[in-house]
Amino acid sequence: MLLMSVVENAIKHGLEPQAAGGTIRVEARREGGRLIVTVNDDGSGLGEKLGNGVGLTNLRDRLRALYADRARFTLEENFPHGARATIEIPYDEEH
Numbered sequence: 001m002l003l004m005s006v007v008e009n010a011i012k013h014g015l016e017p018q019a020a021g022g023t024i025r026v027e028a029r030r031e032g033g034r035l036i037v038t039v040n041d042d043g044s045g046l047g048e049k050l051g052n053g054v055g056l057t058n059l060r061d062r063l064r065a066l067y068a069d070r071a072r073f074t075l076e077e078n079f080p081h082g083a084r085a086t087i088e089i090p091y092d093e094e095h
Contacts, residue, residue, distance in 0.1 A: 005059045006039045006085045014043025014083055022082070035091040042082040046075070063087070 007024060015022040025040045056075065063071040071089045078084040 002059060002062060002087055003037060003039070005055050006037075006087065009053075009055050010039055010041040010043065010083065010085065014041040014045070017044050030091055033091055035089050037087045039085045040078050040082065042078070045081055046077055046083050059087075063089070 028037045
């Protein structure tokens with residue numbers, strides 16, 4: 001469900017405002033004991049938006065509830081166009 005919120009945000013705020021649409025790329029990788037999922041879009045970018053809407057606030061709250069300070073969410077410009085959202089969570093091979 002965390003990923004769905006990020007992809008929905010990329011569509012709604014990144015691609016939908018553009019007449020030509022765009023592309024979303026989802027990547028996942030494991031680095032040591034962490035799972036890192038990145039959602040890149042080539043949409044309109046962050047501009048003056050701060051990424052503090054209801055959806056992303058709920059995402060941050062959910063990460064905090066599930067993982068306390070062991071998770072991280074970042075949102076940044078994806079040059080030359082678009083935004084990059086990254087979720088990092090602990091990865092336990094036994095579960």
